[in-house]
Amino acid sequence: MDCIFCAIMNREIPGDIVYEDEKVLAFRDIMKQAPEHVLIIPKRHIESLLEAKEEDAALLGHMLLTAKKLAKELGIAETGFRAVFNTGSDGGQSVMHLHLHLLGGRSLGWPPG
Numbered sequence: 749m750d751c752i753f754c755a756i757m758n759r760e761i762p763g764d765i766v767y768e769d770e771k772v773l774a775f776r777d778i779m780k781q782a783p784e785h786v787l788i789i790p791k792r793h794i795e796s797l798l799e800a801k802e803e804d805a806a807l808l809g810h811m812l813l814t815a816k817k818l819a820k821e822l823g824i825a826e827t828g829f830r831a832v833f834n835t836g837s838d839g840g841q842s843v844m845h846l847h848l849h850l851l852g853g854r855s856l857g858w859p860p861g
């Protein structure tokens with residue numbers, strides 16, 4: 749399987765890794781859309797939120813709590829941030845390994861484009 753995020757996780761290609769534990773990896777987005785833009789991925793390859801199952805509930809919760817923890821560490825918790833799962837083609841998903849975007853450090857527009 750050819751997956752760029754698995755390759756970052758396995759240190760086959762470089763990534764600006766900001767956090768890692770037994771369940772997740774977090775690294776800076778290569779084309780950042782905000783002063784802080786981090787991607788949080790599960791270490792187990794899951795294609796998208798659509799493929800997540802009931803037994804992944806704890807993992808999904810852990811990803812969200814990791815976003816909160818990193819928002820604090822990166823200094824964007826006070827000013828606010830966004831955590832989002834782009835899913836499928838209309839959702840704008842371009843990499844088919846589940847990832848939670850954490851964006852902050854500027855005022856983010858709503859609705860998204």
Ligand code: 5GP
Pocket residue numbers: 752763764775776777778779780787834840841842843844
């Ligand atoms: P999506 O479009 O699937 O929601 O988000 C995928 C994100 O992965 C994009 O924001 C894109 O910039 C980022 N990305 C794609 N390839 C790489 C890469 O090789 N390294 C890193 N760090 N980010 C990547």
Ligand code: ZN
Pocket residue numbers: 751752753754755793794844845
């Ligand atoms: Zn993968």
